[in-house]
Amino acid sequence: MSLVTDKIISKPKIETRDLGLEMTENNRSLIEISNFDFFYGEKQALFDVSMDIKEREVTAFIGPSGCGKSTLLRCINRMNDLIEVARIGSGKITVNGVDIYDDRVDTIELRKRVGMVFQKSNPFPKSIYENVVYGLRIQGITRKSKLDEAVERCLKGAALWEEVKDRLDTSGLSLSGGQQQRLCIARALAVEPDILLMDEPCSALDPVATAKVEELIHTLKDRYTIVIVTHNMQQAARVSDRTAFFYLGKLIEMNATDQIFMSPDREQTEAYISGRFG
Protein backbone atom coordinates (compact mmCIF):
# COMPACT_ATOMS: atom_id res chain seq x y z
CA MET A 1 0.00 0.00 0.00
CA SER A 2 1.30 3.42 -0.83
CA LEU A 3 1.57 5.66 2.18
CA VAL A 4 1.55 9.39 2.53
CA THR A 5 5.03 10.14 1.32
CA ASP A 6 6.97 12.96 -0.19
CA LYS A 7 4.26 13.17 -2.86
CA ILE A 8 2.42 15.64 -0.63
CA ILE A 9 5.46 17.87 -0.55
CA SER A 10 5.39 19.94 -3.70
CA LYS A 11 8.36 22.14 -2.91
CA PRO A 12 11.86 21.34 -1.58
CA LYS A 13 11.84 18.26 0.60
CA ILE A 14 12.07 18.41 4.36
CA GLU A 15 15.55 17.18 5.10
CA THR A 16 15.02 15.92 8.61
CA ARG A 17 12.61 13.22 7.62
CA ASP A 18 12.98 10.17 5.49
CA LEU A 19 9.77 10.86 3.66
CA GLY A 20 10.16 8.01 1.24
CA LEU A 21 10.19 5.44 4.00
CA GLU A 22 7.59 2.71 3.45
CA MET A 23 6.64 1.16 6.76
CA THR A 24 4.69 -2.07 6.81
CA GLU A 25 4.53 -3.06 10.46
CA ASN A 26 1.03 -3.40 11.84
CA ASN A 27 -0.53 -0.93 14.23
CA ARG A 28 2.07 1.73 13.78
CA SER A 29 0.86 5.29 14.17
CA LEU A 30 -0.02 6.76 10.78
CA ILE A 31 -1.37 10.04 12.12
CA GLU A 32 0.25 11.76 15.09
CA ILE A 33 -1.38 14.77 16.70
CA SER A 34 0.77 16.64 19.21
CA ASN A 35 -0.32 19.38 21.64
CA PHE A 36 -2.71 20.71 19.04
CA ASP A 37 -4.57 23.99 19.74
CA PHE A 38 -7.07 25.28 17.23
CA PHE A 39 -9.11 28.49 17.05
CA TYR A 40 -12.09 29.91 15.16
CA GLY A 41 -11.26 33.59 15.47
CA GLU A 42 -10.88 34.28 19.19
CA LYS A 43 -12.74 31.16 20.22
CA GLN A 44 -10.54 28.22 21.02
CA ALA A 45 -12.07 24.98 19.68
CA LEU A 46 -9.33 22.47 20.55
CA PHE A 47 -7.08 22.46 23.60
CA ASP A 48 -3.73 20.71 23.65
CA VAL A 49 -4.96 17.59 21.87
CA SER A 50 -2.43 14.78 21.51
CA MET A 51 -3.16 11.35 20.07
CA ASP A 52 -1.82 8.68 17.77
CA ILE A 53 -4.06 7.12 15.14
CA LYS A 54 -3.02 3.63 14.14
CA GLU A 55 -2.69 2.40 10.61
CA ARG A 56 -5.44 0.17 9.22
CA GLU A 57 -7.66 0.57 12.22
CA VAL A 58 -10.96 2.37 12.69
CA THR A 59 -10.73 5.20 15.20
CA ALA A 60 -13.97 6.78 16.40
CA PHE A 61 -14.29 10.31 17.77
CA ILE A 62 -17.25 10.69 20.13
CA GLY A 63 -18.54 13.45 22.35
CA PRO A 64 -21.41 15.91 22.66
CA SER A 65 -22.08 18.61 20.05
CA GLY A 66 -19.46 21.33 20.05
CA CYS A 67 -16.80 19.15 21.68
CA GLY A 68 -14.40 19.62 18.74
CA LYS A 69 -14.49 16.14 17.24
CA SER A 70 -15.48 17.29 13.73
CA THR A 71 -13.07 20.21 13.94
CA LEU A 72 -10.18 17.85 14.66
CA LEU A 73 -11.28 15.50 11.89
CA ARG A 74 -11.28 18.36 9.39
CA CYS A 75 -7.83 19.41 10.56
CA ILE A 76 -6.43 16.04 9.43
CA ASN A 77 -6.84 16.93 5.77
CA ARG A 78 -6.79 20.70 6.24
CA MET A 79 -10.42 21.19 5.32
CA ASN A 80 -10.48 23.98 7.90
CA ASP A 81 -8.12 25.96 5.67
CA LEU A 82 -11.26 26.90 3.75
CA ILE A 83 -12.61 28.76 6.80
CA GLU A 84 -11.16 32.23 6.89
CA VAL A 85 -11.07 32.71 10.66
CA ALA A 86 -9.73 29.25 11.41
CA ARG A 87 -6.16 29.06 12.67
CA ILE A 88 -3.81 26.77 14.52
CA GLY A 89 -2.56 28.00 17.88
CA SER A 90 0.22 25.53 18.48
CA GLY A 91 1.12 21.90 18.05
CA LYS A 92 1.19 19.85 14.91
CA ILE A 93 -0.37 17.01 12.97
CA THR A 94 1.82 14.60 11.07
CA VAL A 95 0.69 12.04 8.53
CA ASN A 96 3.26 9.34 7.95
CA GLY A 97 5.78 11.60 9.62
CA VAL A 98 5.05 14.64 7.45
CA ASP A 99 3.90 17.82 9.19
CA ILE A 100 0.79 18.50 7.11
CA TYR A 101 0.76 22.18 8.09
CA ASP A 102 4.24 22.70 6.71
CA ASP A 103 4.15 25.51 4.13
CA ARG A 104 5.50 23.20 1.48
CA VAL A 105 2.65 20.70 1.72
CA ASP A 106 0.43 20.59 -1.35
CA THR A 107 -3.09 20.44 0.11
CA ILE A 108 -4.54 18.89 -3.07
CA GLU A 109 -2.09 16.01 -2.80
CA LEU A 110 -2.83 15.78 0.92
CA ARG A 111 -6.57 15.47 0.30
CA LYS A 112 -5.97 12.79 -2.30
CA ARG A 113 -4.16 10.79 0.35
CA VAL A 114 -6.64 11.70 3.08
CA GLY A 115 -10.12 11.33 1.62
CA MET A 116 -13.30 12.53 3.25
CA VAL A 117 -16.90 11.37 3.41
CA PHE A 118 -19.39 13.87 4.75
CA GLN A 119 -22.49 13.71 6.90
CA LYS A 120 -24.80 14.44 4.00
CA SER A 121 -24.09 12.44 0.89
CA ASN A 122 -23.05 14.83 -1.86
CA PRO A 123 -22.86 13.07 -5.22
CA PHE A 124 -22.24 15.34 -8.16
CA PRO A 125 -25.14 15.85 -10.59
CA LYS A 126 -23.50 13.41 -12.96
CA SER A 127 -23.82 9.73 -13.79
CA ILE A 128 -22.77 7.09 -11.30
CA TYR A 129 -19.79 6.33 -13.54
CA GLU A 130 -18.69 9.95 -13.77
CA ASN A 131 -19.05 10.43 -10.02
CA VAL A 132 -16.57 7.64 -9.37
CA VAL A 133 -14.01 8.74 -11.98
CA TYR A 134 -14.26 12.45 -11.22
CA GLY A 135 -11.04 12.60 -9.23
CA LEU A 136 -9.20 10.49 -11.79
CA ARG A 137 -10.25 12.77 -14.67
CA ILE A 138 -8.94 15.75 -12.69
CA GLN A 139 -5.66 13.88 -12.43
CA GLY A 140 -5.64 13.70 -16.24
CA ILE A 141 -6.47 10.03 -16.59
CA THR A 142 -8.54 9.54 -19.73
CA ARG A 143 -7.93 5.98 -20.86
CA LYS A 144 -11.31 4.26 -20.81
CA SER A 145 -10.02 0.85 -19.80
CA LYS A 146 -8.33 2.36 -16.75
CA LEU A 147 -11.44 4.34 -15.81
CA ASP A 148 -13.67 1.29 -16.31
CA GLU A 149 -11.41 -0.75 -14.09
CA ALA A 150 -11.47 1.94 -11.40
CA VAL A 151 -15.27 2.19 -11.49
CA GLU A 152 -15.71 -1.55 -10.99
CA ARG A 153 -13.00 -1.77 -8.33
CA CYS A 154 -14.28 1.19 -6.33
CA LEU A 155 -17.97 0.33 -6.56
CA LYS A 156 -17.12 -3.20 -5.45
CA GLY A 157 -14.97 -1.74 -2.67
CA ALA A 158 -17.93 0.36 -1.58
CA ALA A 159 -20.31 -2.65 -1.74
CA LEU A 160 -22.41 -0.91 -4.40
CA TRP A 161 -21.38 -2.68 -7.61
CA GLU A 162 -24.08 -5.36 -7.61
CA GLU A 163 -26.80 -2.76 -7.08
CA VAL A 164 -25.75 -0.37 -9.87
CA LYS A 165 -23.62 -2.26 -12.39
CA ASP A 166 -26.44 -2.27 -14.96
CA ARG A 167 -27.18 1.43 -14.70
CA LEU A 168 -23.84 3.19 -14.45
CA ASP A 169 -25.05 5.90 -16.82
CA THR A 170 -27.95 6.97 -14.60
CA SER A 171 -27.59 9.97 -12.35
CA GLY A 172 -25.94 9.50 -8.98
CA LEU A 173 -28.76 11.61 -7.59
CA SER A 174 -31.27 8.89 -8.53
CA LEU A 175 -29.84 6.55 -5.91
CA SER A 176 -31.27 6.12 -2.39
CA GLY A 177 -29.63 7.98 0.49
CA GLY A 178 -27.64 4.95 1.58
CA GLN A 179 -26.54 4.19 -1.97
CA GLN A 180 -25.53 7.84 -2.47
CA GLN A 181 -23.38 7.67 0.64
CA ARG A 182 -21.69 4.49 -0.62
CA LEU A 183 -21.22 6.19 -4.02
CA CYS A 184 -19.40 9.01 -2.22
CA ILE A 185 -17.22 6.41 -0.50
CA ALA A 186 -16.50 4.82 -3.92
CA ARG A 187 -15.57 8.27 -5.25
CA ALA A 188 -13.22 8.77 -2.32
CA LEU A 189 -11.63 5.36 -2.92
CA ALA A 190 -11.00 6.09 -6.63
CA VAL A 191 -8.00 8.33 -5.94
CA GLU A 192 -6.52 5.58 -3.78
CA PRO A 193 -6.26 7.37 -0.44
CA ASP A 194 -4.47 5.91 2.56
CA ILE A 195 -6.83 7.48 5.05
CA LEU A 196 -10.61 7.94 5.00
CA LEU A 197 -12.15 10.58 7.24
CA MET A 198 -15.86 10.08 7.85
CA ASP A 199 -17.90 12.85 9.41
CA GLU A 200 -21.09 11.24 10.69
CA PRO A 201 -21.53 9.23 7.51
CA CYS A 202 -24.70 7.48 8.68
CA SER A 203 -26.55 10.26 10.48
CA ALA A 204 -28.94 10.78 7.55
CA LEU A 205 -29.44 7.09 6.81
CA ASP A 206 -32.07 4.56 7.93
CA PRO A 207 -30.98 1.54 10.01
CA VAL A 208 -30.62 -0.79 7.01
CA ALA A 209 -28.50 1.66 5.02
CA THR A 210 -26.53 2.40 8.21
CA ALA A 211 -25.84 -1.31 8.66
CA LYS A 212 -24.54 -1.54 5.08
CA VAL A 213 -22.19 1.40 5.57
CA GLU A 214 -20.99 -0.05 8.89
CA GLU A 215 -20.33 -3.40 7.21
CA LEU A 216 -18.42 -1.52 4.52
CA ILE A 217 -16.30 0.27 7.12
CA HIS A 218 -15.51 -3.10 8.69
CA THR A 219 -14.35 -4.39 5.29
CA LEU A 220 -12.40 -1.28 4.34
CA LYS A 221 -10.21 -1.26 7.42
CA ASP A 222 -8.12 -4.07 5.96
CA ARG A 223 -6.81 -1.57 3.42
CA TYR A 224 -7.44 1.90 4.82
CA THR A 225 -6.97 3.84 8.00
CA ILE A 226 -10.38 5.18 8.96
CA VAL A 227 -11.32 7.97 11.33
CA ILE A 228 -15.03 8.35 11.98
CA VAL A 229 -16.89 11.03 13.86
CA THR A 230 -20.22 9.84 15.19
CA HIS A 231 -22.94 10.97 17.57
CA ASN A 232 -24.11 7.40 17.74
CA MET A 233 -22.16 5.75 20.53
CA GLN A 234 -23.44 2.32 19.60
CA GLN A 235 -22.04 2.86 16.14
CA ALA A 236 -18.65 3.78 17.59
CA ALA A 237 -18.80 0.62 19.71
CA ARG A 238 -19.74 -1.52 16.72
CA VAL A 239 -17.31 -0.28 14.10
CA SER A 240 -14.20 1.05 15.77
CA ASP A 241 -11.02 -0.43 17.19
CA ARG A 242 -10.17 2.67 19.22
CA THR A 243 -12.37 5.42 20.57
CA ALA A 244 -11.53 8.96 21.57
CA PHE A 245 -13.92 10.90 23.80
CA PHE A 246 -13.88 14.69 23.55
CA TYR A 247 -15.50 17.29 25.76
CA LEU A 248 -15.33 21.07 25.42
CA GLY A 249 -12.46 20.86 22.97
CA LYS A 250 -10.34 18.55 25.10
CA LEU A 251 -9.47 14.94 24.55
CA ILE A 252 -10.71 13.34 27.76
CA GLU A 253 -9.81 9.74 27.05
CA MET A 254 -8.64 7.58 24.17
CA ASN A 255 -8.33 3.84 24.40
CA ALA A 256 -9.27 0.53 22.81
CA THR A 257 -13.01 0.61 22.10
CA ASP A 258 -13.57 -2.47 24.32
CA GLN A 259 -11.91 -0.64 27.18
CA ILE A 260 -13.82 2.61 26.64
CA PHE A 261 -17.22 0.91 26.59
CA MET A 262 -16.60 -1.75 29.22
CA SER A 263 -14.41 0.00 31.73
CA PRO A 264 -13.43 3.57 30.89
CA ASP A 265 -10.71 5.17 32.97
CA ARG A 266 -12.35 8.58 33.33
CA GLU A 267 -15.62 9.33 35.11
CA GLN A 268 -16.59 11.85 32.43
CA THR A 269 -16.30 9.18 29.76
CA GLU A 270 -18.44 6.76 31.75
CA ALA A 271 -21.05 9.45 32.39
CA TYR A 272 -21.23 10.23 28.68
CA ILE A 273 -21.43 6.70 27.33
CA SER A 274 -23.97 5.67 29.97
CA GLY A 275 -26.21 8.65 29.25
CA ARG A 276 -25.65 10.33 32.62
CA PHE A 277 -24.03 13.38 31.16
CA GLY A 278 -24.94 16.89 32.25
Next chain:
Amino acid sequence: MKRYFHEELEEIRSHLMLMGEKAVESVKLAMQALLESDIELANQVMESDDVIDDIEKQIDDEVVRYVSLRAPVARDLRLLFVAIKASHDLERVGDEASNIAGRTKKILAQGLPIDAVARVPRMCELAINMLEDSLRSFIQEEESLAYSIVGRDREVDTLNRENFKELVELMKSDPANVSACTEMVFISKSFERIADHAKNIAEEVFYLLTAQSLKEVTRGE
Protein backbone atom coordinates in the same frame (compact mmCIF):
# COMPACT_ATOMS: atom_id res chain seq x y z
CA MET B 1 -28.93 -9.10 7.08
CA LYS B 2 -26.16 -10.86 8.91
CA ARG B 3 -23.67 -8.48 10.53
CA TYR B 4 -20.00 -9.25 11.00
CA PHE B 5 -20.36 -9.25 14.76
CA HIS B 6 -23.09 -11.91 14.72
CA GLU B 7 -20.26 -14.42 14.46
CA GLU B 8 -19.40 -13.43 18.03
CA LEU B 9 -22.79 -14.78 19.13
CA GLU B 10 -21.98 -18.07 17.41
CA GLU B 11 -18.72 -18.16 19.37
CA ILE B 12 -20.61 -17.76 22.63
CA ARG B 13 -23.06 -20.50 21.60
CA SER B 14 -20.24 -22.86 20.72
CA HIS B 15 -18.44 -22.16 24.00
CA LEU B 16 -21.61 -22.98 25.90
CA MET B 17 -21.91 -26.25 23.96
CA LEU B 18 -18.28 -27.08 24.69
CA MET B 19 -18.84 -26.37 28.37
CA GLY B 20 -21.88 -28.67 28.31
CA GLU B 21 -19.84 -31.50 26.76
CA LYS B 22 -17.12 -31.10 29.38
CA ALA B 23 -19.64 -31.06 32.24
CA VAL B 24 -21.43 -34.21 30.99
CA GLU B 25 -18.11 -35.97 30.53
CA SER B 26 -17.05 -35.06 34.08
CA VAL B 27 -20.25 -36.50 35.56
CA LYS B 28 -19.86 -39.72 33.56
CA LEU B 29 -16.23 -40.12 34.60
CA ALA B 30 -17.04 -39.38 38.24
CA MET B 31 -19.62 -42.18 38.21
CA GLN B 32 -17.14 -44.49 36.50
CA ALA B 33 -14.48 -43.68 39.10
CA LEU B 34 -16.91 -44.63 41.88
CA LEU B 35 -18.11 -47.85 40.25
CA GLU B 36 -14.63 -48.98 39.20
CA SER B 37 -12.82 -47.73 42.32
CA ASP B 38 -10.49 -45.77 40.08
CA ILE B 39 -8.57 -43.12 42.01
CA GLU B 40 -6.71 -41.91 38.92
CA LEU B 41 -10.00 -41.24 37.16
CA ALA B 42 -11.30 -39.41 40.24
CA ASN B 43 -8.20 -37.21 40.17
CA GLN B 44 -8.75 -36.54 36.47
CA VAL B 45 -12.34 -35.37 37.15
CA MET B 46 -11.17 -33.01 39.88
CA GLU B 47 -8.50 -31.52 37.64
CA SER B 48 -10.91 -31.00 34.74
CA ASP B 49 -13.08 -28.75 36.92
CA ASP B 50 -10.64 -25.90 36.27
CA VAL B 51 -11.20 -26.26 32.52
CA ILE B 52 -14.96 -25.90 33.02
CA ASP B 53 -14.46 -22.89 35.30
CA ASP B 54 -12.23 -21.27 32.68
CA ILE B 55 -14.88 -21.67 29.97
CA GLU B 56 -17.47 -20.06 32.26
CA LYS B 57 -15.15 -17.09 32.79
CA GLN B 58 -14.61 -16.85 29.04
CA ILE B 59 -18.37 -16.87 28.39
CA ASP B 60 -18.90 -14.19 31.06
CA ASP B 61 -16.27 -11.98 29.42
CA GLU B 62 -17.68 -12.52 25.94
CA VAL B 63 -21.22 -11.72 27.07
CA VAL B 64 -20.21 -8.54 28.88
CA ARG B 65 -18.23 -7.45 25.82
CA TYR B 66 -21.10 -8.18 23.44
CA VAL B 67 -23.64 -6.36 25.60
CA SER B 68 -21.30 -3.38 25.94
CA LEU B 69 -20.42 -3.06 22.27
CA ARG B 70 -23.26 -4.50 20.18
CA ALA B 71 -26.43 -3.27 21.88
CA PRO B 72 -28.22 -6.63 21.47
CA VAL B 73 -32.01 -6.86 21.63
CA ALA B 74 -34.74 -9.54 21.51
CA ARG B 75 -33.47 -13.07 20.96
CA ASP B 76 -29.82 -12.03 20.77
CA LEU B 77 -30.18 -10.45 24.20
CA ARG B 78 -32.00 -13.51 25.58
CA LEU B 79 -29.20 -15.73 24.26
CA LEU B 80 -26.67 -13.70 26.23
CA PHE B 81 -28.65 -13.86 29.48
CA VAL B 82 -29.19 -17.57 28.97
CA ALA B 83 -25.48 -18.05 28.27
CA ILE B 84 -24.64 -16.43 31.61
CA LYS B 85 -27.24 -18.45 33.54
CA ALA B 86 -26.70 -21.80 31.80
CA SER B 87 -22.92 -21.52 32.06
CA HIS B 88 -23.31 -20.94 35.79
CA ASP B 89 -25.47 -24.09 36.02
CA LEU B 90 -22.84 -26.04 34.06
CA GLU B 91 -20.11 -24.71 36.31
CA ARG B 92 -22.08 -26.04 39.27
CA VAL B 93 -22.47 -29.41 37.50
CA GLY B 94 -18.68 -29.49 37.15
CA ASP B 95 -18.35 -28.71 40.87
CA GLU B 96 -20.76 -31.52 41.76
CA ALA B 97 -18.78 -33.97 39.57
CA SER B 98 -15.62 -32.84 41.32
CA ASN B 99 -17.31 -33.31 44.73
CA ILE B 100 -18.39 -36.82 43.74
CA ALA B 101 -14.81 -37.61 42.69
CA GLY B 102 -13.39 -36.21 45.94
CA ARG B 103 -15.81 -38.19 48.09
CA THR B 104 -15.13 -41.29 45.98
CA LYS B 105 -11.47 -41.03 46.94
CA LYS B 106 -12.39 -40.86 50.62
CA ILE B 107 -14.75 -43.83 50.30
CA LEU B 108 -12.11 -45.90 48.50
CA ALA B 109 -9.77 -45.31 51.41
CA GLN B 110 -12.37 -46.72 53.83
CA GLY B 111 -14.38 -49.36 51.98
CA LEU B 112 -18.13 -49.21 51.40
CA PRO B 113 -20.98 -51.69 51.77
CA ILE B 114 -22.00 -52.78 48.26
CA ASP B 115 -25.67 -51.94 48.91
CA ALA B 116 -24.81 -48.31 49.43
CA VAL B 117 -24.29 -47.58 45.73
CA ALA B 118 -27.33 -49.51 44.53
CA ARG B 119 -29.47 -46.60 43.35
CA VAL B 120 -26.70 -44.22 42.39
CA PRO B 121 -26.04 -45.51 38.84
CA ARG B 122 -29.74 -45.04 38.02
CA MET B 123 -29.68 -41.51 39.46
CA CYS B 124 -26.57 -40.77 37.42
CA GLU B 125 -28.17 -42.11 34.26
CA LEU B 126 -31.30 -40.00 34.76
CA ALA B 127 -29.33 -36.86 35.57
CA ILE B 128 -27.04 -37.29 32.55
CA ASN B 129 -30.01 -37.93 30.25
CA MET B 130 -31.65 -34.74 31.50
CA LEU B 131 -28.43 -32.80 31.07
CA GLU B 132 -27.84 -34.12 27.54
CA ASP B 133 -31.46 -33.43 26.56
CA SER B 134 -31.34 -29.88 27.92
CA LEU B 135 -28.16 -29.25 25.92
CA ARG B 136 -29.71 -30.87 22.83
CA SER B 137 -32.77 -28.62 23.17
CA PHE B 138 -30.34 -25.67 23.11
CA ILE B 139 -28.32 -26.90 20.14
CA GLN B 140 -31.34 -27.99 18.08
CA GLU B 141 -33.54 -25.16 19.35
CA GLU B 142 -36.35 -27.55 20.33
CA GLU B 143 -38.68 -25.91 22.80
CA SER B 144 -40.78 -29.11 23.10
CA LEU B 145 -37.69 -31.04 24.24
CA ALA B 146 -36.86 -28.32 26.78
CA TYR B 147 -40.47 -28.44 27.97
CA SER B 148 -40.36 -32.24 28.38
CA ILE B 149 -37.39 -32.13 30.77
CA VAL B 150 -39.29 -30.40 33.53
CA GLY B 151 -40.73 -33.01 35.86
CA ARG B 152 -38.13 -35.59 34.99
CA ASP B 153 -36.16 -34.68 38.10
CA ARG B 154 -38.91 -36.12 40.32
CA GLU B 155 -37.65 -39.67 39.88
CA VAL B 156 -34.14 -38.51 40.81
CA ASP B 157 -35.55 -36.78 43.90
CA THR B 158 -37.39 -39.95 44.89
CA LEU B 159 -34.28 -42.10 44.42
CA ASN B 160 -32.29 -39.65 46.53
CA ARG B 161 -34.81 -39.85 49.37
CA GLU B 162 -34.85 -43.65 49.23
CA ASN B 163 -31.06 -43.69 49.14
CA PHE B 164 -30.91 -41.51 52.22
CA LYS B 165 -33.20 -43.81 54.20
CA GLU B 166 -31.24 -46.88 53.16
CA LEU B 167 -27.89 -45.28 53.96
CA VAL B 168 -29.16 -44.32 57.42
CA GLU B 169 -30.19 -47.94 57.98
CA LEU B 170 -26.73 -49.13 56.90
CA MET B 171 -25.13 -46.68 59.32
CA LYS B 172 -27.40 -47.89 62.13
CA SER B 173 -26.60 -51.51 61.38
CA ASP B 174 -22.85 -51.03 61.67
CA PRO B 175 -21.15 -47.88 63.01
CA ALA B 176 -18.12 -48.74 60.89
CA ASN B 177 -20.23 -47.76 57.86
CA VAL B 178 -20.94 -44.25 59.12
CA SER B 179 -18.06 -42.44 57.53
CA ALA B 180 -18.36 -43.99 54.04
CA CYS B 181 -22.15 -43.91 54.06
CA THR B 182 -22.09 -40.21 54.97
CA GLU B 183 -19.96 -39.61 51.89
CA MET B 184 -22.53 -41.56 49.87
CA VAL B 185 -25.35 -39.35 51.21
CA PHE B 186 -23.50 -36.37 49.74
CA ILE B 187 -22.77 -38.18 46.47
CA SER B 188 -26.45 -39.02 46.13
CA LYS B 189 -27.32 -35.41 46.83
CA SER B 190 -24.82 -34.29 44.16
CA PHE B 191 -26.62 -36.34 41.49
CA GLU B 192 -29.92 -34.89 42.64
CA ARG B 193 -28.42 -31.38 42.28
CA ILE B 194 -27.07 -32.20 38.80
CA ALA B 195 -30.63 -33.09 37.75
CA ASP B 196 -31.81 -29.76 39.20
CA HIS B 197 -29.21 -27.88 37.14
CA ALA B 198 -30.30 -29.79 34.03
CA LYS B 199 -33.87 -28.69 34.71
CA ASN B 200 -32.71 -25.10 35.17
CA ILE B 201 -30.93 -25.20 31.81
CA ALA B 202 -34.08 -26.56 30.16
CA GLU B 203 -36.07 -23.65 31.62
CA GLU B 204 -33.46 -21.22 30.36
CA VAL B 205 -33.53 -22.72 26.86
CA PHE B 206 -37.34 -22.53 26.86
CA TYR B 207 -37.09 -18.83 27.73
CA LEU B 208 -34.52 -18.30 24.98
CA LEU B 209 -36.75 -19.92 22.37
CA THR B 210 -40.15 -18.56 23.44
CA ALA B 211 -39.46 -15.47 25.58
CA GLN B 212 -41.74 -17.11 28.15
CA SER B 213 -41.08 -18.46 31.62
CA LEU B 214 -41.52 -22.22 31.64
CA LYS B 215 -42.53 -22.06 35.29
CA GLU B 216 -45.39 -19.73 34.43
CA VAL B 217 -46.40 -21.79 31.40
CA THR B 218 -46.58 -24.99 33.46
CA ARG B 219 -48.22 -23.38 36.47
CA GLY B 220 -51.64 -24.93 36.93
CA GLU B 221 -50.95 -27.86 34.61
